[in-house]
Amino acid sequence: MSSRSDILARLRGTAVPAVSLPAYPTIPELTQEALVERFRANASAAGSTVISGNLNWSEIISSASPSAHKIYSDGNIDTDKSVMRSFSLPETLSKSHTAELSRTRTSTDNINQPHSVLLDVAVLTSHLAVAENGSIWLTDSVEHRVIPFITEHLIIRLIDYDLVATMADAYDRLDSSLAFCICIAGPSKTADIEQSLVIGAQAARSLTIVLE
């Protein structure tokens, strides 16, 4: 007998009383204002930086990483001339610019040269955020799945986004047929050495969330 049929037969050989699936708890709704406030507070508590209002991309990038020179962006960003010159970067960061700049073609065909995705900063777009834990969601539209993890610093632009109260609301909204999706609730962290919290364990050292 194959292991599969063996395991299934053993399981079926034990009668376990049926238990029905429960309904989910209903959670009181919050106003948009309260959601934003919660989101900001929880994101900051997790070590993220939340930015909104007048955006200066050169400043945002340089405050994440003053010496950044390998930058990836999944959209067009207008940057300030003088600051970008000091990074020796073009004035508008677009996908093609960044690719050329970092000699990074972050497509799946160069997975065999993973060094090419060693980025200083990645700027990615998200459309879903969760107030209860200050998290944002990325889906398969990320050009290469490793980018949000391998980059030293991660900047997330929330554009045309839904801000929901809880993880339960997020799962309700997400398409469950996505090949890949991830919820990120702050910079990479660990407390494995004597319970001392260290930010920047293995994946992104910082997370900046930009509300657009």
Place this chain on the structure above:
Amino acid sequence: MSTTVARDIEAYVRDEKRVDWHDESLWHIRSKRDRSTHGLPEWEQLRQTASQIKEHVISKLPDLLEEFERNATANGVKVHWARDAQEHNEIVVQILQSQQIDKVVKSKSMLTEECKLNHHLEKHAIQVVDTDLGERIVQLRDEEPSHIVLPAIHLKKEEIGELFHEHLGTDKGAADPKYLTEAARQHLRTKFLESTAAITGVNFAIAETGGVTICTNEGNADLGVNLARVQIHCMGIEKIIPRWTDLGIFTRLLGRSATGQSTTIYTSHYHKPRPGTEMHIILVDNGRSEHRKREDFRASLKCIRCGACINTCPVYRRAGGHSYGATIPGPIGSILNPTRKPEDHAELPFASSLCGSCTDVCPVKINIHEQLYLLRQDITETSVVPASKTRSFSFLARILTRPRLYRMAGSTARWATRNLPRWAIYHRSNAWGQYRDLPAAPQDSFREWYMKNRTS
């Protein structure tokens, strides 16, 4: 006073301090858990819902596994089935060898610890690097994790500094956690980049979608998986949940119960491999289908491995994880290990004060302390040798033959005679207590002691 005696006293005091330190570290995490759950008015409803979903899973397990397999296969995932640890390990080796892969990174997975996968890979000349920081620390020390969520909770930063000096070339005497974590980051990044396969554990596997969910704080599972051309996810068959939206219940419970975080930093969902790469999922039984037959203990299959019962356990906090001599320590380990391997772990249910704190914190409402009590009876009744001797003695013997454990456990015994109620000390498995009183009987009852000390 001779210098030897002075040294002994000094060592003794230091070890007492170490036990206190271990106790306090764990209690600190337990307190964080309390704070984060108290902030959530629907907490009890979430627990109840999660518990019922998991009960449903246990009752429908074969159907859900088939549904999961069907959907995963349709997504282009290769699903494997393993009866036991041996078969699981062979499947992993076979996948890797068929691709001529000899370097693999692995994120935290209690299942692969249970199966002793690392050992098996090394026997086949496959380099395996554990990438969770705590796991990497214990791997370099050639030790087992002492906790399911905090693998290196038993170690002092100075010991880790010494270890990293030896293996990673950090400065001698350096013990700053930030510095050591940075050194590990650089070291592990080279491992991620040179590995073409990644192994992970699984927190939840969704029957409805055929995908797996993995929760980490470091992002190490995702770094491994997304740089590799072969990804392998290893899971016990009880990790199934029926619906995608059930994750909305479980992810709200897991992080809060584990460390008091509102969620783990990374919650990733893998449904399909990237183009040109392979994704494998191994469904492992290894005693679970037998465990499921036992009505009294079936509910412990609901466990989501959050570690809350371990953090709150007064025995674990004083004795340390290695004293249990089992992959999963603490209250839940004291059910899972002896239920599946009574010949090796029969003494574990006796290493509990039955205070019930574990049951109070469990996010999926497992009646942990009741099961421990039933398991004691079960073991005492079915055993051919007098339970009192084998059980307590082998637990003690293991501690006494391992000096590092002894330091922790010696103090636990002293603490236990001071702090446990009479019935816990003079129950029938303790032959020493039947005809004479143990010295230094407790002044407070355990409960009084507990109430007084829990706030500290």
